[in-house]
Amino acid sequence: MTTTNTSAEIGAAEAAASSPDQARRRYRDGLAVPTTGWASGYAQANVVVLPQEWAFDMLLFGQRNPKPVPLLDVTDPGAVSTVLAPGADLRTDLPRYRVWRDGVLVDEPTNVVDLWAADLVTFLIGCSFSFETALLDAGVPVRNIEQHSNVSMYRTAIQCRPAGRLAGPLVVSMRPVPASQVVTAVQVTARMPNVHGAPVHVGSPASLGIGDLSSPDFGDAVEAQDGDVPVFWACGVTPQAALMASKPPFAITHAPGFMFVTDVPDADYRQR
């Protein structure tokens, strides 16, 4: 395990102004920072890499659970590039990876060149960062952005539909939304099904099996303001929870918050 720079150490202006290619080049050179705010306006993706022997199960898990696992692209075995960013190298261009053996996190390297193999299949999964831009455009405040923190994420008591050997709980992200703007938040995100779409739940955390909003399972605690309602969206960390539960012998993922920056404009994932 390694500690990481914080995004505060990198100029926010550089991050926002960077092109996807410029951002990936910095990460390829070893910069290990969360990708929030980088290459503003371009979609970022959750990443799961599995041996081909597990790839059918993962692909089926995505097909059966499209809200938490909206598949943007799935590569051929061994491929190091994706149609989402033809010039990118999937082994080097994320700022930080996680390596899993038998469901246990064993390393968080900044590239996975030495771990790559001809049978590895990469799954690129939509990320709610894409709809945060759309929420802001619609005038809905995004508290985690205001507070410069990672979004709050929770395991729920809801089980995903299993697929072969893969099973696990639905993980949700939560954003506090002013009560008067919940409807707008639903409408805006419903038009973006490839990046998790409409919320799965509004209000009552207890009915999702979430005990304490101030103790998220992943990410940071985000402070609600008076009159905010907690709104829950299906989250791309769900496959990582399934890996922990289902224990494939080997897997690589992105580190939460250290996403793959694609060449696809966020706007391409808004329905027309």
Add this chain to the structure above:
Amino acid sequence: MTTTNTSAEIGAAEAAASSPDQARRRYRDGLAVPTTGWASGYAQANVVVLPQEWAFDMLLFGQRNPKPVPLLDVTDPGAVSTVLAPGADLRTDLPRYRVWRDGVLVDEPTNVVDLWAADLVTFLIGCSFSFETALLDAGVPVRNIEQHSNVSMYRTAIQCRPAGRLAGPLVVSMRPVPASQVVTAVQVTARMPNVHGAPVHVGSPASLGIGDLSSPDFGDAVEAQDGDVPVFWACGVTPQAALMASKPPFAITHAPGFMFVTDVPDADYRQR
């Protein structure tokens, strides 16, 4: 090969008034008629059954080509039921099947009980019958329904994105739409991405590589009326064209027009 009853031999009233379960029971008992008009208001599905050894390629083909291959459900290996119709038996409840060996059509039986095996995975794929109801509801005439004929389908010069060993041309269905209603037809079907969604093309058949609209590759020739424009949608026969091109050792599909009747209301596939 066998000849089939025509739907005219079956009372249209019986067909439309039947529940999905009643319709499937008739087919299970051996009735071999096209499913158009049966269990009106419930979604029907294209079906592809492949050995597990080919299932990853097929699932990936669907993920990469969601307009022609919108996957509504994919079963576990050997399963004979689907979440789309929990009481149904996939081996008996289609009115007619097609059996393929090495990409060649070898039989069209009314059940596949004797061919079933523990490694078979079933893919259920959205069907444009669901949006024809929506078009009629919006006042757009559907010429193939008016003319009591099967929709016209054509291979195009557009290749699907390959997936493993599976590759083949995009197959489209064509409906002549009055020029003044083309916009409505686009809007209505765009809201139904799970059943092929918005058209892939409006007008000029030549630019899709289609020479003669009156000679469809599948289905019937449908007569346009004065002022109609040909509108082309991605078609669920596309996987059958890929099977013919890619020649897996064994596959089962529905016979074109003899679909699987699900318990899911068409309305569930309209975006809210």
